[in-house]
Every structure is written in C-alpha cells, then in structure tokens.
Amino acid sequence: MSEQHETLKDFLGKHPTVKYLFTGGKGGVGKTISAAGLAYYFASEGEKVLLASLNPVHSLSSLFGQDLTGGAIKPINGINNLYAIEVDIRERVKKYKEQLSEKLMWFMKWADIPLKAEEFVDIAATNPAFEESAMFDNTIDIMLKESENFDKIVFDTAAVANAVRLLGLSKIYGLWLGRMIESRKEALSLRVKLSFRKERVMEEVKKDPMMKDLLDMNERIKKAREVFSDPEKTAFFFVTLPLALPIAVVERFIKMVQGFDIPTGGVIVNGVLEKKLVSEGKATEYLINKFKEQQRYMEIIKERLWPSVRAIIPLYPTEIIGLDMVGKVAQDMLNWKPEA
Ligand SMILES: Nc1ncnc2c1ncn2[C@@H]1O[C@H](COP(=O)(O)OP(=O)(O)OP(=O)(O)O)[C@@H](O)[C@H]1O
Numbered sequence: 001m002s003e004q005h006e007t008l009k010d011f012l013g014k015h016p017t018v019k020y021l022f023t024g025g026k027g028g029v030g031k032t033i034s035a036a037g038l039a040y041y042f043a044s045e046g047e048k049v050l051l052a053s054l055n056p057v058h059s060l061s062s063l064f065g066q067d068l069t070g071g072a073i074k075p076i077n078g079i080n081n082l083y084a085i086e087v088d089i090r091e092r093v094k095k096y097k098e099q100l101s102e103k104l105m106w107f108m109k110w111a112d113i114p115l116k117a118e119e120f121v122d123i124a125a126t127n128p129a130f131e132e133s134a135m136f137d138n139t140i141d142i143m144l145k146e147s148e149n150f151d152k153i154v155f156d157t158a159a160v161a162n163a164v165r166l167l168g169l170s171k172i173y174g175l176w177l178g179r180m181i182e183s184r185k186e187a188l189s190l191r192v193k194l195s196f197r198k199e200r201v202m203e204e205v206k207k208d209p210m211m212k213d214l215l216d217m218n219e220r221i222k223k224a225r226e227v228f229s230d231p232e233k234t235a236f237f238f239v240t241l242p243l244a245l246p247i248a249v250v251e252r253f254i255k256m257v258q259g260f261d262i263p264t265g266g267v268i269v270n271g272v273l274e275k276k277l278v279s280e281g282k283a284t285e286y287l288i289n290k291f292k293e294q295q296r297y298m299e300i301i302k303e304r305l306w307p308s309v310r311a312i313i314p315l316y317p318t319e320i321i322g323l324d325m326v327g328k329v330a331q332d333m334l335n336w337k338p339e340a
C-alpha cells in the first residue's frame with residue numbers, strides 16, 4: 001500500500017536477467033494461467049520465451065487450443081516469440097526407473113545387499129517423490145538444453161504436493177550421487193589393484209561407463225543448483241487463491257524455499273472478486289457472501305504475505321481459454337498496483 005510496494009512489473013524490471021521462472025502452489029490455484037501470463041508478457045516484450053509444462057495433464061494444450069503434446073517444442077499460434085512444450089512425465093518415469101534400476105543393481109551387488117534391485121525400484125517408484133525426481137530431472141534437462149535458445153523459460157510446475165521439493169531434491173540428489181561416485185571409485189580401484197598397476201586406476205575410472213554416467217549426472221545437478229540458487233537467474237512465484245488452504249500452502253512453501261536458498265519472486269493472488277461486482281447493487285446474496293469471505297482472506301494475506309504480493313488476478317466470468325484471455329491475464333498481472 002505504500003509507494004515502495006514491489007509489484008510484478010517492478011520485480012521484473014529490477015531483475016532483467018532472471019531467466020527461469022517457476023509457478024508453484026496448491027492444485028487448481030492458477031499455476032498454469034500465471035505461468036502462461038508471464039510467458040505471454042515476455043513474448044509481447046519481444047523476448048523469446050519457452051513455456052514448459054511437466055504436468056501429466058495436458059494443461060497447455062487445452063489452454064491454447066493447440067496440440068502441444070509429444071515432448072517437442074512448438075510455436076504458439078497467433079503470437080510471436082512464444083513457444084511451448086508439454087512433457088509427458090510418465091515416459092520419463094519409465095526411463096528413469098530403468099536407469100535407476102541399473103545403478104541400484106550395481107550398487108547393491110557391490111555393497112552385498114541381497115535384494116533384487118527391480119523389486120526395490122518398483123517399491124521406490126510408487127512413492128510420489130519418485131515422480132518428482134523424474135520431473136526434476138526433466139526440468140534440469142530443459143534448463144540446460146534450451147537455455148541458449150531462449151531468453152526466458154517459464155515452468156508451469158505440476159500440482160504435486162510440494163513443487164518446491166523438486167528444488168530441495170537437488171541437494172539430496174547431490175549427496176546421494178557423491179556417495180555413489182565414491183563407492184564406484186573404490187570398487188574400481190580394488191579391481192584395478194588386482195590386475196593393473198596403480199597409475200592405471202584413473203584411466204580405468206574414466207573408461208567406466210557407469211562412472212561417466214554418475215559424473216555427468218553430478219555435473220548436471222551442480223550446474224542446476226548454481227542456477228536455482230542465483231536470484232539473478234531464477235525466480236519462484238507462489239500462486240494462491242483467497243482461501244485458507246492455498247494460503248497455508250504458500251506460507252509453507254516460502255519457508256521451505258528459504259531453507260533451500262532458492263530465490264522467491266513473490267506471491268500472486270488469483271481469482272479475486274472485484275469490488276465493483278458487489279457495489280453496483282445487482283449482486284446476488286451468494287456473490288455478496290463470497291465477496292465478504294474473500295475479503296476476510298485478503299485481510300489474512302495482508303497480515304502474513306503482503307510485502308511479497310506482486311500481483312492480484314481478478315476472477316473472470318469464464319475459465320481462461322485461448323490466447324486473448326491469456327493476454328488479458330498478462331495485462332492484469334503486469335498492471336496490478338496496490339490501492340492507494
Ligand atoms: N482468475 C480466474 N478466473 C477464471 N477462471 C480461472 C481463473 N484462474 C484460473 N481459472 C480457471 O481455473 C482452472 C484452474 O486454473 P489453472 O489450470 O491455471 O490452475 P493450476 O494451478 O495450474 O491447476 P493444476 O493444479 O490442476 O495444474 C482453469 O480451468 C482456469 O481456466
């Protein structure tokens with residue numbers, strides 16, 4: 001409410017180098033439309049933008065009325081500079097399972113653990129965190145592969161319980177990989193000791209395909225962590241509705257993100273009824289009650305999150321479909337200012 005309140009436009013203006021943007025929040029709060037709004041805005045400013053969805057639901061295809069499935073980058077019809085990709089995470093989970101099972105099999109054999117790796121991987125794969133790690137892997141892929149080709153990459157993060165865990169995972173992943181690499185080195189050097197001279201250890205290590213794989217993966221994670229924790233490259237936006245549960249989720253997310261040193265872009269409040277709807281005297285009782293309820297939650301948002309709120313998106317009379325409506329969302333997001 002003060003003049004210093006940092007709006008979305010202010011934030012983006014102050015951080016022109018931010019390249020990777022994420023939208024997170026509870027299911028159905030408006031992550032996809034916010035990501036699309038951001039992407040639309042950048043594209044209309046002449047920046048080349050990739051909007052990436054790692055959602056199992058084809059949300060971008062239905063939003064733009066265009067088939068964006070298949071995992072290839074496609075231009076969005078009717079606008080310059082805007083491209084989108086929808087990755088089917090199920091394919092990735094399958095691949096990921098195969099890769100992991102290979103590594104685990106080796107590791108368990110080496111550590112002399114008498115279990116079948118396949119069974120172990122199957123059990124692990126039923127954990128939602130497994131899907132999240134596959135998604136995380138995919139996110140890194142897109143970040144590293146496409147960063148040269150685009151000015152901005154906006155990730156529409158899927159409605160998994162904790163989108164932020166994706167990022168936190170990189171830390172755990174890194175630790176796990178470190179262990180694997182050390183164990184592999186040890187195993188190799190033992191083998192080498194038996195049959196070759198010591199000088200050949202490193203040579204052997206470099207030739208080892210599993211080692212190469214592990215080192216590559218480690219390198220990727222390291223790079224991704226560097227990018228994720230750089231506030232001049234990455235911004236994570238939290239989307240909420242003026243309702244109790246999504247607000248609580250956002251509060252929790254913000255704390256988690258801070259714990260992982262991931263830079264926050266701020267909060268986007270979506271689906272807010274405009275005052276004029278009820279002040280014109282034609283509103284139904286239902287609408288008036290809904291408005292009052294929202295106002296109560298807006299008070300809570302003001303108490304707990306206000307300095308981080310970057311934009312408020314109004315509740316539109318229809319769902320958001322098509323490029324024109326995405327343009328409207330972009331405009332409303334970017335023009336938002338707190339009331340004087
Ligand atoms: N401000 C709004 N006004 C009207 N309809 C909206 C608004 N925001 C979102 N919607 C509609 O609500 C639905 C959910 O929005 P969206 O898909 O962006 O949410 P999400 O957080 O991405 O959901 P999911 O968790 O399922 O991925 C969509 O049908 C969208 O068109």
Ligand SMILES: [Mg+2]
Nearest residue numbers: 031032055059
């Ligand atoms: Mg979505």
